[in-house]
Amino acid sequence: MEKVNTSERLAELRKLMKEHQIDVYMVPSEDSHQSEYIAPCDARREYISGFTGSAGYAVITQEKAALSTDGRYFNQAEKQLDSNWELLKQGLQDVPTIQEWTADQVAGGKVVGVDPTVVTAGDARKLADKIKKKGGDYKAVGENLIDLVWGKERPSRPNEKVIVQPLQYSGKSFADKIADIRKELEKKKSLGFVASMLDEIAWLYNLRGSDIPYNPVFFSYAVVTPTQAILYVDESKLTPEAKDHLGDKVTIKPYEAIFNDLTALSAEAFEANGDPAEKKKFLTSNRASWALNKALGGEERVDEVRSPIGDAKAVKNEVELEGMRKCHIRDGAALSEYFAWLEDQLVNKKATLDEVDGGDKLESIRGKHDLFMGLSFDTISSTGPNAAVIHYKPEKPLASIIDPKAIYLCDSGAQYQDGTTDTTRTLHFGEPTETEKTAYTLVLKGNIALERVKFPKGTTGFALDVLARQFLWAEGLDYRHGTGHGVGSFLNVHEGPIGIGTRVQYSEVSLAVGNVVSNEPGYYEDGKFGIRIENMVMVQEVETKHKFGDKPYLGFERVTMTPHCRKLVDTSLLSEDEKTFINEYHQEVFDKTSKFFENDPLSLAWLKRETAPY
Template identity: 85%
Template sequence: MLLSRFLVRSHTTSAAYVAAPPPSLLARAFHASLPRRAIDMAKVNTTERLAELRKLMKDRQLDVYMVPSEDSHQSEYIAPCDARRAYISGFTGSAGYAVITHEKAALATDGRYFNQAEKQLDGNWELLKQGLQDVPTIQEWTADQVEGGKVVGVDPSVVTAADARKLADKIKKKGGEYKAVSENLVDLVWGQKRPARPSEQVRVQPLEYAGKSFADKIEDIRKELEKKKSLGFVVSMLDEIAWLYNLRGNDIPYNPVFFSYAVVTPTTATLYIDDSKLTPEAKDHLGDKVTIRPYDAIFEDVAALSAESFETNGETTEKKKFLTSTRASWALNKALGGEERVDEVRSPIADAKAIKNETELEGMRKCHIRDGAALTEYFAWLEDQLINEGASLDEVAGADKLESIRKKHDLFMGLSFDTISSTGPNAAVIHYKPEPGACSVIDPKQIYLCDSGGQYQDGTTDTTRTMHFGEPTEMEKKAYTLVLKGNIALERVRFPKGTTGFALDAMARQFLWAEGLDYRHGTGHGVGSFLNVHEGPIGIGTRVQYSEVSLSVGNVISDEPGYYEDGKFGIRIENMVMVREVETTHKFGDKPYLGFERVTMTPHCRKLVDMSLLTEDEKTFLNEYHQEVFDKTSKFFQNDSLTMAWLKRETAPY
């Protein structure tokens, strides 16, 4: 997979890797399941697909049909079989919503994907750039289509119950009707060409990396049920189920999760999964503490469970409710009996999972050292190839080389997302993905942005470095330094317990704002422990949900401000940090104060730093950081003179 398109020579491998053990069966399975980069930025002709969909809509007396991005588990990243919105629209970004009427079609997405959507959508589609002034939300646009009693249809398994209620009210006020349609119409259009549902093996995440047994986690959930006087918790988010049972899978590219549901009651724990997916080790791991039921049995079972708990011997009992996450589907909510039988809450599993235990935190520290060493080796090699060897390397070849270097490190399981390897103008496309045969050759005279991450059995990484191997322009240096100052300011901030990521967002933007500059993405996202690289409920940014959950000791979160000029260049600097308690001279209100511990270990780009814009404190901070990078990663390059020389140069004091 890694080297089939890679034609230039690489320098000698460090001896530090020679004795590395072979990857485990799980690592090989996880890595082998990942798809090749095949993101086509060309337009797809959707005329025939839309015509077939509209015929199905007419047959079912639907005037409007909605196609969200998510699967039945509200996953951000989905399996190919669930990429319905991408299939019907041609737009392949991870965030977006399609709505089709008999005359029009609209696609809504956010600022990360404006450029990509403009390139991929054909003339059948109207692009709604969410967040821009005077641009309607997709819900507003949909409601505007229903006057005269029109009917809006949606597959209830791919929308949340909360979103369904809000939109139903909005549509009703306009005189329309919002209707659940049990069959997914895009699946019918897709037909036999639709990819098969994955059926990968599910394996155990050992206690030495998980840090807490699944039995203890289930007992914690039962304590929450007791507090809330609830009948049980129906779990639908895939990463929550993987974390709860200390299991990992391969069903979704780059996310070590598996298709499943779970139900935890005061006396039972049930996992809904195709039995063939569980290895003997996984079955032994679960033992008699967990009942295994078929994946498709969830709706029938929860309906029966809800009815049984509601009525005993013909008499209505106390109306206790089941808990579901606010991300649970409308279909699941309906099966449980709707609002009378369900309390929708922020998932207690999500909250617990976001606060890493000491084992997970130590795993994060260790895997970021190995991952940082891989990035350093890659950037040293890339500069040598471009400048000294005069090699012609495209963006995909660069990404493949980086993956091959990561693969040599202990506990590597695969990538945590598709590598963003982007040169020049491509770096301005925030979620750019290079495509074999249609990407750009890396130009050493232009900005090179690399956003990448690895899945390791002891943690998950996500790092962005913006490099320049020639002579950057003054504007490039200024923009980079303003972003770097924001990155440093956020990493150094101290704040009282109870502070949210919403409140901290301006720390990273302040230097850009002072120049009238900004960026159209969040500043930070939570990161899983050998789980999803994007993990809620915490984050740093202006999304309303980031104002609802305060940062806590044990959170792992990214710090990634940026700046982008369409058609020219893009800059992003991303480090992972961990929330910890810090000492302060005073403790106003007797509150503990928190700060960040850095874990990303690879240098910043010296050529892009405008030293005149840095304060002495910022220079000291960078020097201390680079010394730590050198101390922790140089051991990997004792027999690699090329990388060692590059590391010494890039970590030298300012």
């Protein structure tokens, strides 16, 4: 991981800040749609700071520059930030949040500026209040200053084709989805819903794109009212099939027209809506931008809510759930083939392979399988100490040679037309240390405990998080990332609103039948090794002897189909129940994936060995 010299970029930005009468400038990671993963043209925080992680926030004053990120990226940020930057490690004691740090810079009436398209309306309000209390001012800056610094070197905006996600994989027509949204509008007595999250729009209209690497989405906005369904997108991106699919039920308008249209739509609706005391409002997601909120007329005309599209999308229908089962079998076979090949290359053939070589081979194996559409994120192929970097991204020529005598962690996933996968396996091709085996087994026990739990309807992922950490906690150990995230159906690999972890939002939304979520505890020793075990599970109703309070009880159906690493398991730390659970899982893996290896004796032998009962 190389450091980028940011001195020249910061000097140019500070010059522009003076021209715009800005003392402090804020640069979040997200694009205008609050996307976690972004197109290269929107990687503004990465450009100005040199830090490439997916989560972070940069703030620049005339004298200082600070970058805030979470525990997944502490190690990476320390390696990538140059001497111009102060690293704020979020979550650690006495470390200010980026908002607190920013507010501390405004004494004497200084002005804080931000591009209003890349911050949410809610975040803008909260920060404005903090800055005002400290004597400063917070204002929207019409043009993005990082784009001006970047200039001609900035990548162009993507213009990829938009395709149809057929009913055989989506399980529900877009007309029915729009009808459901209209019922929500009626229930909430709203004028319409403005959708800005790209995966929500793709899901709503049963369309997919490729404007953002690994995320099958396309740049767009959508508005649904009781009488209209509008898609704001560059029409040249729509294939003939996509246009036929939308037909006359959806009005197509240019992507850039959204702000002027919302201003006009809002003015017209409010003028026609009678008594001001009775006026209905528009709904936006609480992730919608400050710019969208301003275009609609601000708080008096907008209610910010958890998106009804996001909630509906997170509950997969039976077609989507079956697609998840099927794609994870194919994906599990691909992973097993890769691990068998890698072990053979490293141990038997004494080959020299770096981490990128490994990831590329895995992608080529996945590509042989039905309905493969690409990867769902950059493959984390990491050896030894690199495995301790939670979101490590190997790149040539700096990628390390895979050491068969060290831990190897592979976190990877794929997009298939019938589902999205995300699996992490930690392996060792030599003789692991007792420390590594103990840590791996404690992580495995947490993974099993979470997968086996039964819980009453209404339980959140926040409440379940401790189950995965309990065995590590008993030894005074832990990990600095969430335990689980929602996953889309041929959509984003990270999907809200549900998840398992200590984030406040995970306490707000209960897990529900049809949710698909990861189960991925881990343990990391900086400079030595990292361990993570990740399975995908689906929430289902389960039978229990009693039903306290007449509530249904829920549990998880596992769908990831590749074995755990036998060499890393210390069986003396497992209970008989846990051994039985692993044996049953491994038998299922063998039964469902061995058919892929009828003409592949190497992979079949590896699978037999790794799934043999304890």
